[in-house]
Amino acid sequence: MNRPDTIIKLLLIDDSIENAEQTISILRNGGIAVRPMRASTESELEAALEQQPPDLVIADLSSRELTIQQVRDAAARGGRDVTLIACARTPSQDAIVAAFRDGARAMALRDSHEHLQMIVRREFEALTMRRNVRRLEASLRESERRCDALLDSSRDPIAFVHEGMHVRANRAYLEMFGFDDFEDIEGMSILDLIDGKDADDFKALLKRLSKGEKPPQRLNLKARRHDGHSFDATMEFAEASFEGEPCQQITFRRQVADAAIEQELDALRSKDLITELYNRQHLLTEIEQAAAQAANGKADQALLLVEPVDFARVLDAIGLGNADVLFGDMAALLRSHLAPTDIAGRVGDHTFGVLSTARNAEATQQFAEALRNAFSEHIFEIGKQSISLTVSIGGVLIGEKNANATAVLDIAHGALRTAQGEGGNRVRLVDPAEEDRAAAESTRHWLALIDRALASDGFVLYYQPIISLHGAEGDFYEILLRMGSPKGEIPPNQFLPIAERAGRMPAIDRWVISHAIQALAERERAGQQTTFFVKLTPQSLEDQTLLPWIAQQLKNARLRGDSLVFEMPESKVVTSLKSARAFAKGLEQIRCSFALEQFGSGLNSFQLLKHIPAHYLKIDRTYMAELPRNKESQEKIKEICDQAHHAGKLTVAEFVEDAASMAILFNCGVNFVQGNFLQEPEKILSHGAA
Secondary structure (H helix, E strand, C coil): CCCCCCEEEEEEECCCHHHHHHHHHHHHHCCCEEEEEEECCHHHHHHHHHHCCCCEEEEECCCCCCCHHHHHHHHHCCCCCCEEEEEECCCCHHHHHHHHHCCCCEEEECCCHHHHHHHHHHHHHHHHHHHHHHHHHHHHHHHHHHHHHHHHHCCCCEEEEECCEEEEECHHHHHHHCCCCHHHCCCCEHHHHECHHHHHHHHHHHHHHHCCCCCCCEEEEEEECCCCCEEEEEEEEEEEEECCEEEEEEEEEECCCCHHHHHHHHHHHHECCCCCCECHHHHHHHHHHHHHHHHCCCCCEEEEEEEECCHHHHHHHHCHHHHHHHHHHHHHHHHCCCCCCCEEEECCCCCEEEEECCCCHHHHHHHHHHHHHHHHHCCEEECCEEECCCEEEEEEEECHHHCCHHHHHHHHHHHHHHHHHCCCCCEEEECHHHHHHHHHHHHHHHHHHHHHHHHCCCEEEEEEECEECCCCCCEEEEEEEEECCCCCCECHHHHHHHHHHCCCHHHHHHHHHHHHHHHHHHHHHCCCCEEEEEECCHHHHCCCCHHHHHHHHHHHCCCCHHHEEEEEEHHHHHHCHHHHHHHHHHHHHCCCEEEEEEECCCCCHHHHHHCCCCCEEEECHHHHCCHHHCHHHHHHHHHHHHHHHHCCCEEEECCCCCHHHHHHHHHHCCCEECCCCCCCCEEEEECCCC
């Protein structure tokens, strides 16, 4: 997905609300945030499209009322770019062909959770890309319009030449060669404007350009006007495009007799006069060219940004009037360490850039460190003052993954800010390939910590009170997990996703359950009637030995079964419905309870209770956000509580953060509340990590 917080507006075409709920749960379990709606008839489809124009439409091929073609036509009437995904369990070849013929962009297999998630991610990314392309095309058209206006108003004679023919020329160009209108020159060969003495050499140049060779930056020759008069000219070349076709932008200049003046003009166009380095515009052009070369496979390129540490303090010491002197001296020091292949420029008020085009990653790091050391060891003589300063250097290796000038600058700037945030006088070089290797190494590191914690009681249990609003007997707590380490306890969001991907969750679940039972037994022996809510993951549901093991643990601890409530999110239960139902029914046999977390997040959450014998419903946390000001959330919570009580279920509101919400929840009929406002989690059982 483009961003972690991206929400996909999703329309489900499905006759079965259970199937729609399962699709939503599959996507949410895969980390895909959706805002769903469902339609099963034409009128519902029209209403859904009017109420919430979707990004994606997932249409079940078995729908009795709506065909793929009907859905496509209805979605297209709004003029929006809506991606239509056909969905089926085991589609035939003919059904797949028909779906694509009728407008589907992709086919998702309903029974393959991973396939459905992959298709939704891919199609949403493609949709986002198409939308971005349209925005960029509109921006490009506006830029081209402005460029045309600038081109026409430019005093430099400029033309665009494709395969040797004029395709565009500005007014100054026409005047230089004696033409009244562009129609007089359109389609004319540029050879017709070259004096016969230089025609053969220029024809050879055109042939080389047609084979893909780079043009010379500047070419001196004799040009010929429309009336036959010749004059000495300099041609400057730049690669460009016209109406999507590659071409050459050619600028004609009359040769200046004084070479010193010509040299001065060149400096004015590309140099920063204070530092005598390249100016920002020229360096940006070089970065764009380096990115283009990286996209074609060129390696060993990098951009470094160099900036003095605590520049405000330095400026206070030397005075604003001496700033330009300091910049000049810094540029001279920088220039003395450059290789012939390096390109240096001033990219900001006190920021310098170095484009390295012939160093590998290790050599670039060494070069950056050498620059840093050079500045820290140098004494600058500014007026009557001798000052020292240090620099922060942030950089990025340019490769195929980031072959974009804007991305290169953004990453290098981020690395520079990181170096500054760490105190300055540091080098931070980003290597995209190294980041991939670091991510793999980080995963191995976390798995080693997890395995060590499992083997040596390295986890830590916390509990948070769940408070009854209606005076239920006993104490209620939710069990929360942390991992111990020598540097402090680690929150679960840092290691549980890795543990889940690596299949470690069943072992972690058993660790939590066994230690929670030990803690319960201690409280029971102290005369405290307590109920613990313990989280369970879908991977554990597939373990047929888990229920007998829990029963044996309770028996060994001489503990009553109703002191344990096992909880799972609604979305995960829907995608593991068969095993979750069997597990919940098994819990009833040993007198344990089952709770549904994030209840109310689906299309019709109460439908799930027909299959799962849940005793507690933990209301989805999104309803708690700004609850006192959100009447819609208040009404939804009241509706959930009314239906729950009618069905004989108890409700729990999590993430309660203020007193006003407490009063509202009490009036809505919520049975239990939980949150840091009431009490933050406390440690109940700890085993030192190895």
